[in-house]
Amino acid sequence: MAQSTTAPSRLLGLVVAPFAFIGRTLVAMAEAGPRMKQVQRLNEMSDADLEALGTTRAEMVRKIFGGTIYM
Numbered sequence: 001m002a003q004s005t006t007a008p009s010r011l012l013g014l015v016v017a018p019f020a021f022i023g024r025t026l027v028a029m030a031e032a033g034p035r036m037k038q039v040q041r042l043n044e045m046s047d048a049d050l051e052a053l054g055t056t057r058a059e060m061v062r063k064i065f066g067g068t069i070y071m
Contacts, residue, residue, distance in 0.1 A: 035064055042057065042061070
């Protein structure tokens, strides 16, 4: 008969839980920001829509993120 214990996994879960919560919170904050809403709108546009505006997807990303992203 095999025996197993869950004590180490429970302890690991307790140690990891605060960090997982912080990570989920940071992701939620980033997704709720105005830049992500602009990116969502950009993703909904077709290449034809962008061409009609006289721009490209890469140019729009540069406008949205400014100097905070390197492509």
